[in-house]
Amino acid sequence: MNVEKNIVTDTISDLFALQSGGPKYRALSAALRQGIDEGKLPKGTRLPPVRELAWRLGMTPGTVARAYTALTDEAVLVAEVGRGTFVSGRPDTKPSLYFSTAKSITEDGHEMVSLFTARLPDLGQVALIQKGFEQISQTPATSLLDYPSAASYAPARQAVVDWLAHVPLGALHHEDVVLSHGAQSGLSLVMQAVLRGRRPVVMVEELAYPGYRRAAELLRADIVSVPMDQHGIVPGALAELAQRHEGQLLCTSPELHNPTSIVTSPERRREIADVSLKCGFDILEDDSTFLGASRAESYRALLPDTGWFVSSISKTLTPALRIGFAVAPQARRTDLRRTAENGFFGLSRPLADLTRYLLTLPDTEAIVGAVRQRNAAYVRETVNVLGGFDLGWNEHSPFAWLRLPEGWRAAAFCLAAEARGVQVRPAEDFASRHAYAPHAIRIGMNAQVPMPDFQAALQRLRELLDNPPERMQA
The missing domain is CATH 3.40.640.10 (Type I PLP-dependent aspartate aminotransferase-like (Major domain))
Incomplete structure (x- = not known):
C-alpha cells in the first residue's frame, strides 16, 4: 500500500472511531460524510477497496459495500468500474428522498435510467x-x-x-x-x-x-x-x-x-x-x-x-x-x-x-385502467429480457424481484449497474438491520422512461447477469 492509501485509510479509521453506536454501515457512512464535509476526504479521493477497509475496521466486506452503495446512491461517492470508488465531484448536490430525478451521463455515454422505484406515465x-x-x-x-x-x-x-x-x-x-x-x-x-x-x-x-x-x-x-x-x-x-x-x-x-x-x-x-x-x-x-x-x-x-x-x-x-x-x-x-x-x-x-x-370523475377509472395496462407492458418487457433468471413478477405489480445468479452480491451488482447507467434497489433495503438479506434486487417499472430506453436498460442488466465476476465480490 502506498503512502496516499495509508493516509486515506487512517483518516477513515479515525473518523469511524468517533461515531456513536448504531449499525456499522451507518457509522461508516457518517464517518465518510464527516470526512468529506470537513475536507479530509476531498473531491476525487480514491477510497480503499472494500475488503481492505473491512479488514482495517473489523467488519464484513458486505458492511463496507453497503455504506459505499448508500453514499453512491446519493451522489456523494461515485463508483467507476475497474478503477474504484471516489469522492464525487458533486459533493454539494442534495439527493432526493428516494432516487435521483436529474439526468446524468455515465463515462461510457449512457444516460442514467432510474429503476429504483416505480414511476407513472401521464395518461391524462x-x-x-x-x-x-x-x-x-x-x-x-x-x-x-x-x-x-x-x-x-x-x-x-x-x-x-x-x-x-x-x-x-x-x-x-x-x-x-x-x-x-x-x-x-x-x-x-x-x-x-x-x-x-x-x-x-x-x-x-x-x-x-x-x-x-x-x-x-x-x-x-x-x-x-x-x-x-x-x-x-x-x-x-x-x-x-x-x-x-x-x-x-x-x-x-x-x-x-x-x-x-x-x-x-x-x-x-x-x-x-x-x-x-x-x-x-x-x-x-x-x-x-x-x-x-x-x-x-x-x-x-x-x-x-x-x-x-x-x-x-x-x-x-x-x-x-x-x-x-x-x-x-x-x-x-x-x-x-x-x-x-x-x-x-x-x-x-x-x-x-x-x-x-x-x-x-368518470374519466378517472379509465385513466387508472390505462396506467395498469402501461405498467403491465413494462412488466412483460422485463420478463422478456430477464425471464431466464430467477425473476419474481406479476403484471399487476409496479416492480419485479430478481434473485442474482452465483457470482454476484447485491451491493456489488448495484454499483456495477449504476456504472452502466441503471439504478436498482438492493435486497438489503428491505431486510432488518441484523437479518440476512438474499442476493437480490428490486427493479421498478419506471413508465416515464420511453420503452426503447427501458429495454436498453434491461439489456445492460442482462449483460451483467450473464457475465458475473470471476470471484464473489463484496
Missing part, C-alpha cells in the same frame, strides 16, 4: 388534476378560512368508500375512513391508534417495505421479522414470535408483497387470521402497491374487530398529491379519527375536496 391524470385545482380555486371563502370539520370531510370519505367498493373490506361506512398524507402517513396513524406501552412490538415480514420499520421506529417500537415461504408469512413462526415477544401489530401486504411480488393465498390468509385471534394482535394490511382486482378477503373482512387497511392513489394516479386513506375496524373508528385530529387536524380542506373530485 395531469389534466384532470389541473382542472380539479381550477375548480377548487372557486371554493367559497368560508371553507378557506375555517378549520375543517368532520362533517366537511364526509363527501371525500364517501368518495373513498365508493373507490374501494371492489375491495372485500367487510361492512364499510365513511366514518371508518381517515384521509392521510399518502399510505405512509396512514401506516403511522394506524400504529399510533393501535400500539400501547413503552416498548410495543410491531411484526413485519422478513423482507418488507422499509416504511413499516421507519414508522415503528418513530414510535419507539421494537420490530420483529417473521419468516416467509413462497406463499407469504409462515403461520407457525408468526404464532411463536407473537407469543414470545407479545406482538401487538402485524404489518403485511398479502395482495402483493413488496418487494418479492408474492401473493398470499386465501387459505394462508385465514391461517394468519386465526393466529391473530389466538395471540391477540391486530393486522395492518397495506394495499398501496397492487394494481389489480382483489383476489381474496382482506384482513379487515376476516378480522372485523382487529383488521386495519391502508391504501393510496400513488401507484394508480400520482404520488405527488400524497393522498392516502386508512380504514379502521368499525369499533375502532373513533381511535383512528382522534389520532388524526390530534396529530394534524386532518387533511387540508382543498386537498380533501380534490380527493373527492378525482375519485368521483
Whole structure:
C-alpha cells in the first residue's frame, strides 16, 4: 500500500472511531460524510477497496459495500468500474428522498435510467388534476378560512368508500375512513391508534417495505421479522414470535408483497387470521402497491374487530398529491379519527375536496385502467429480457424481484449497474438491520422512461447477469 492509501485509510479509521453506536454501515457512512464535509476526504479521493477497509475496521466486506452503495446512491461517492470508488465531484448536490430525478451521463455515454422505484406515465391524470385545482380555486371563502370539520370531510370519505367498493373490506361506512398524507402517513396513524406501552412490538415480514420499520421506529417500537415461504408469512413462526415477544401489530401486504411480488393465498390468509385471534394482535394490511382486482378477503373482512387497511392513489394516479386513506375496524373508528385530529387536524380542506373530485370523475377509472395496462407492458418487457433468471413478477405489480445468479452480491451488482447507467434497489433495503438479506434486487417499472430506453436498460442488466465476476465480490 502506498503512502496516499495509508493516509486515506487512517483518516477513515479515525473518523469511524468517533461515531456513536448504531449499525456499522451507518457509522461508516457518517464517518465518510464527516470526512468529506470537513475536507479530509476531498473531491476525487480514491477510497480503499472494500475488503481492505473491512479488514482495517473489523467488519464484513458486505458492511463496507453497503455504506459505499448508500453514499453512491446519493451522489456523494461515485463508483467507476475497474478503477474504484471516489469522492464525487458533486459533493454539494442534495439527493432526493428516494432516487435521483436529474439526468446524468455515465463515462461510457449512457444516460442514467432510474429503476429504483416505480414511476407513472401521464395518461391524462395531469389534466384532470389541473382542472380539479381550477375548480377548487372557486371554493367559497368560508371553507378557506375555517378549520375543517368532520362533517366537511364526509363527501371525500364517501368518495373513498365508493373507490374501494371492489375491495372485500367487510361492512364499510365513511366514518371508518381517515384521509392521510399518502399510505405512509396512514401506516403511522394506524400504529399510533393501535400500539400501547413503552416498548410495543410491531411484526413485519422478513423482507418488507422499509416504511413499516421507519414508522415503528418513530414510535419507539421494537420490530420483529417473521419468516416467509413462497406463499407469504409462515403461520407457525408468526404464532411463536407473537407469543414470545407479545406482538401487538402485524404489518403485511398479502395482495402483493413488496418487494418479492408474492401473493398470499386465501387459505394462508385465514391461517394468519386465526393466529391473530389466538395471540391477540391486530393486522395492518397495506394495499398501496397492487394494481389489480382483489383476489381474496382482506384482513379487515376476516378480522372485523382487529383488521386495519391502508391504501393510496400513488401507484394508480400520482404520488405527488400524497393522498392516502386508512380504514379502521368499525369499533375502532373513533381511535383512528382522534389520532388524526390530534396529530394534524386532518387533511387540508382543498386537498380533501380534490380527493373527492378525482375519485368521483368518470374519466378517472379509465385513466387508472390505462396506467395498469402501461405498467403491465413494462412488466412483460422485463420478463422478456430477464425471464431466464430467477425473476419474481406479476403484471399487476409496479416492480419485479430478481434473485442474482452465483457470482454476484447485491451491493456489488448495484454499483456495477449504476456504472452502466441503471439504478436498482438492493435486497438489503428491505431486510432488518441484523437479518440476512438474499442476493437480490428490486427493479421498478419506471413508465416515464420511453420503452426503447427501458429495454436498453434491461439489456445492460442482462449483460451483467450473464457475465458475473470471476470471484464473489463484496
